[in-house]
Amino acid sequence: xxxxxxxxxxxxxxxxxxxxxxxxxxxxxxxxxxxxxxxxxxxxxxxxxxxxxxxxxxxxxxxxxxxxxxxxxxxxxxxxxxxxxxxxxxxxxxxxxxxxxxxxxxxxxxxxxxxxxxxxxxxxxxxxxxxxxxxxxxxxxxxxxxxxxxxxxxxxxxxxxxxxxxxxxxxxxxxxxxxxxxxxxxxxxxxxxxxxxxxxxxxxxxxxxxxxxxxxxxxxxxxxxxxxxxxxxxxxxxxxxxxxxxxxxxxxxxxxxxxxxxxxxxx
Amino acid sequence: xxxxxxxxxxxxxxxxxxxxxxxxxxxxxxxxxxxxxxxxxxxxxxxxxxxxxxxxxxxxxxxxxxxxxxxxxxxxxxxxxxxxxxxxxxxxxxxxxxxxxxxxxxxxxxxxxxxxxxxxxxxxxxxxxxxxxxxxxxxxxxxxxxxxxxxxxxxxxxxxxxxxxxxxxxxxxxxxxxxxxxxxxxxxxxxxxxxxxxxxxxxxxxxxxxxxxxxxxxxxxxxxxxxxxxxxxxxxxxxxxxxxxxxxxxxxxxxxxxx
Numbered sequence: 334x335x336x337x338x339x340x341x342x343x344x345x346x347x348x349x350x351x352x353x354x355x356x357x358x359x360x361x362x363x364x365x366x367x368x369x370x371x372x373x374x375x376x377x378x379x380x381x382x383x384x385x386x387x388x389x390x391x392x393x394x395x396x397x398x399x400x401x402x403x404x405x406x407x408x409x410x411x412x413x414x415x416x417x418x419x420x421x422x423x424x425x426x427x428x429x430x431x432x433x434x435x436x437x438x439x440x441x442x443x444x445x446x447x448x449x450x451x452x453x454x455x456x457x458x459x460x461x462x463x464x465x466x467x468x469x470x471x472x473x474x475x476x477x478x479x480x481x482x483x484x485x486x487x488x489x490x491x492x493x494x495x496x497x498x499x500x501x502x503x504x505x506x507x508x509x510x511x512x513x514x515x516x517x518x519x520x521x522x523x524x525x526x527x528x529x530x531x532x533x534x535x536x537x538x539x540x541x542x543x544x545x546x547x548x549x550x551x552x553x554x555x556x557x558x559x560x561x562x563x564x565x566x567x568x569x570x571x572x573x574x575x576x577x578x579x580x581x582x583x584x585x586x587x588x589x590x591x592x593x594x595x596x597x598x599x600x
Numbered sequence: 601x602x603x604x605x606x607x608x609x610x611x612x613x614x615x616x617x618x619x620x621x622x623x624x625x626x627x628x629x630x631x632x633x634x635x636x637x638x639x640x641x642x643x644x645x646x647x648x649x650x651x652x653x654x655x656x657x658x659x660x661x662x663x664x665x666x667x668x669x670x671x672x673x674x675x676x677x678x679x680x681x682x683x684x685x686x687x688x689x690x691x692x693x694x695x696x697x698x699x700x701x702x703x704x705x706x707x708x709x710x711x712x713x714x715x716x717x718x719x720x721x722x723x724x725x726x727x728x729x730x731x732x733x734x735x736x737x738x739x740x741x742x743x744x745x746x747x748x749x750x751x752x753x754x755x756x757x758x759x760x761x762x763x764x765x766x767x768x769x770x771x772x773x774x775x776x777x778x779x780x781x782x783x784x785x786x787x788x789x790x791x792x793x794x795x796x797x798x799x800x801x802x803x804x805x806x807x808x809x810x811x812x813x814x815x816x817x818x819x820x821x822x823x824x825x826x827x828x829x830x831x832x833x834x835x836x837x838x839x840x841x842x843x844x845x846x847x848x849x850x851x852x853x854x855x856x857x858x859x
Contacts, residue, residue, distance in 0.1 A: 399759050419756035427804070428629040428752060434809045439750040439761045463808070 347372040348410045348487045348519055349396060355404035356388075356395050364403065365391045367543050373487060378513055378520040378533050383540035384562070389523045390420055392540065393491050396521070413487060416480030416518070420491035424472065426465040433460035436479050450478035454508060469496040473505060481512070488512070490522045502526070506533070606829065609719045611727050612786050613825030613843060616795065619734040619779050621818025622741050624800035625810065626772055627793070629752050634686035635672055635773075636793030640780045641690045642668035644697030644789050647714045652700065658729065662781040668693060669773035694789070717788030717840030719829075726785055733782035737775045744771055749810050787840040794844045799824060802851040805858045820850050
């Protein structure tokens with residue numbers, strides 16, 4: 334895999350930079366997110382892992398500007414184009430919708446571009462199929478194709494592999510990786526799937542209301558905070574592990590930055 | 601030669617069909633059936649209030665329907681178990697309207713025409729109003745179409761594209777209020793949501809895209825108006841319900857063929 338040069342990516346201003354974000358929700362005493370800082374540089378793949386209820390989706394929605402912030406700062410590169418694949422899109426069979434029509438929501442696109450996007454995500458020729466009749470894996474790829482139509486600088490994927498089996502998950506991650514290599518788009522990916530941390534992730538952040546630790550996939554899986562949060566970590570990273578164990582210059586902070594492990598335990 | 605009153609009735613019904621197709625499609629997609637009921641039933645309250653205050657009935661209906669639609673749109677976000685709330689509001693509004701009408705000076709009003717519609721007595725002016733309201737709603741829906749459909753498909757996707765789902769929801773509520781005000785004279789409050797839902801539900805089974813469903817629903821509604829009026833004339837049945845029956849027959853036929 335030839336990822337875009339990350340050494341040059343590091344000197345570019347980040348696409349999105351969140352500093353010390355706090356988000357509360359009515360009726361909850363503790364904030365859903367507290368003091369979360371996160372940047373995504375051009376061409377970078379950042380994965381956020383965390384157990385259910387750790388605030389992953391809230392973080393995504395806050396970064397997209399869909400939620401009011403109760404504290405902290407959020408900066409986005411001017412004119413940033415984001416391709417977004419939300420979690421669990423419920424496609425109701427009540428609305429008839431072909432794949433082709435779906436790709437033209439809300440911006441209409443020509444047949445050529447629609448076909449190219451579908452081909453790129455491995456679901457060529459599905460144009461006339463009803464969305465409701467697709468399998469979970471096909472639908473995820475259609476959603477990804479739709480997100481690509483805006484030529485995004487940043488792809489935001491919220492639990493994209495939910496409901497996929499393991500081969501499907503691995504194939505989906507491979508696709509993301511090759512899309513990044515091809516288009517140079519940065520990827521911000523959220524997953525509860527603790528066993529499958531994408532090998533191509535430049536950085537992994539574990540989230541449990543706050544950032545418990547961050548670093549390369551290897552560093553994080555070895556970090557005490559991560560083990561405290563996710564248990565012994567048996568089989569962690571086993572399925573979809575790094576095959577290249579060299580490190581690119583300037584890649585990641587070099588080692589997991591641990592935070593006190595006690596903070597990360599489940600209540 | 602078609603008699604004048606029948607021609608006016610047909611034109612009035614076709615005017616409604618123009619807006620009922622696309623708007624009814626949204627009602628089906630968003631599972632807003634009770635929403636239509638609540639708004640339509642609130643219209644009865646509007647009739648009673650307008651008559652009591654000596655204002656034009658259309659104005660009272662539109663005002664109360666708009667208020668109800670706005671209220672319900674605010675209260676009932678999709679998928680939040682809004683069914684019961686909407687049911688309570690629909691029935692309360694209807695009952696309140698009937699009670700208010702009975703208290704009106706002069707020993708109470710006869711609301712039958714507003715409950716069941718009186719398409720055979722629409723005037724030229726009525727027809728003009730119906731077409732004006734219907735075309736206004738159609739124009740509104742066409743203008744907002746991409747945004748409305750996107751927000752209906754998925755609110756998160758819509759927000760990511762800079763669309764405000766709450767605003768689109770409110771626009772649909774407004775459109776619904778206008779159609780209810782317009783349809784009250786034709787099919788009556790009790791059958792308004794039937795005219796929205798039945799043609800759209802029939803169209804759902806034979807449509808591949810939202811646009812085709814909207815157009816097909818309008819065509820089915822138009823056919824139901826003509827067939828219902830013809831049936832009403834032939835068998836001397838009430839016109840409004842006959843139109844809904846005709847739409848239901850189409851639904852049944854499509855379901856039998858496709859199902």
